[in-house]
Amino acid sequence: MENIVQAVSRDILMNAIRILSHCFIVGHVHDELIIECSKDINLETICDQMGTSPEWLSNILLRTDGYETEFYKKD
Template identity: 50%
Template sequence: MHIHDEAVIEADIDTPVDTVCRIMEQAPEWADGIPLTADGYECPFYQKD
């Protein structure tokens, strides 16, 4: 699910948030040089940060 500047990701329980953030910070080739950052949190249900 994607909500404007948010992404809801279902992952294995042992997947660290930092791993997901590192993946999301990788720019595609067409966006080379654009600085991307991500942060996140874990919860068992959707909530607005």
């Protein structure tokens, strides 16, 4: 069961990476994306885009949180 959950979680993350392909994604750690961008980019917009459900799992409710920092740190 654990492998199924991990596989679906990875597919959801890859969907977010595809949606955010216009961003400069410098890495990902488990369920986090690390994006380098200018300060005028709206964090809420990025979170909304990342929380978009994949077409093949349209009834799932996703919620995303984000934070801004000058350097990467584990929140």
